[in-house]
Amino acid sequence: MQLPTNTCLCGSNIQFQHCCEPYLQQKQWPQTAEQLMRSRFSAYATQQYQYILDTYAQSQRDTLSVKELQQSDKETTWLRLQIVNCPDDHTVEFKAYSKFQNQFNLLHEISIFTLENQHWMYKEGELLADTGQVKLNRNDQCLCGSGKKYKKCCI
Numbered sequence: 555m556q557l558p559t560n561t562c563l564c565g566s567n568i569q570f571q572h573c574c575e576p577y578l579q580q581k582q583w584p585q586t587a588e589q590l591m592r593s594r595f596s597a598y599a600t601q602q603y604q605y606i607l608d609t610y611a612q613s614q615r616d617t618l619s620v621k622e623l624q625q626s627d628k629e630t631t632w633l634r635l636q637i638v639n640c641p642d643d644h645t646v647e648f649k650a651y652s653k654f655q656n657q658f659n660l661l662h663e664i665s666i667f668t669l670e671n672q673h674w675m676y677k678e679g680e681l682l683a684d685t686g687q688v689k690l691n692r693n694d695q696c697l698c699g700s701g702k703k704y705k706k707c708c709i
Contacts (some may be wrong), residue, residue, distance in 0.1 A: 562591035563599045565635045565699065578605050583674075587667035588637060590674040591646040598650075599632040611668050611675040630654045633708075634699040644668065651688070651697040653708070658697050671702040 562573035574596035576582040577589070579641045584590040590609060597605040603623040607615060638647040650661040662682040667674050688697065696707035 562592075563596045563632070563635070565637070566592060572598075573676070578602050579606075585674075587644055587646050587665075587674050588640050590667060590676065591637070591648060591665060592635065594676060595632065595635040595648075595650060598627060598630075603627070607673075609676055611677040612670060614677070633658075633697055638662075651695065651699075658690060660688050662683055 562568050562569065562570040562575075564574050566573050573579045574593045577584055577593040578597055578600070582587075584593055588627050594606055594609055597603070597609075601624075603620045606623055607618055607620055610618060633651045633653060636649040636651075638649060640646050645664060645665045646667065650663075652661065662685045663679040664682065665679040666677045668677045669675070690697065690704045692705035693702070694704050694706045696702050698708050700707050
């Protein structure tokens with residue numbers, strides 16, 4: 555997949571090259587759990603599964619593979635990330651919107667991160683009740699974040 559050349563996919567309103575790209579290219583390591591969350595979303599959106607695997611905590615990394623991550627994400631298009639809350643250094647609540655088989659979905663999670671060898675790693679997450687399929691009406695704002703109505707955008 556081609557990497558973006560404009561605003562970062564993670565929703566930070568920063569240019570991709572100054573936001574998540576250095577992390578995905580392993581030139582830098584995220585300094586906060588929120589930065590890691592944002593970079594992991596960008597990795598999913600650009601299908602960089604090795605980065606996703608590399609940023610799992612060791613206990614999860616031992617039970618996963620790049621192939622399994624690719625398979626579980628097959629045919630998913632990641633549209634938008636919204637950071638809801640970062641109540642402490644180790645916790646990020648987020649909403650990630652995606653499209654799978656012409657259906658919009660919401661992943662609403664409270665993620666827990668841990669420091670391993672002075673690097674933030676994704677440890678685990680708790681899915682919240684509104685996770686699942688999202689039904690849009692034609693005049694609703696599109697979930698991709700374009701600011702357009704659904705009927706004028708991703709329909």
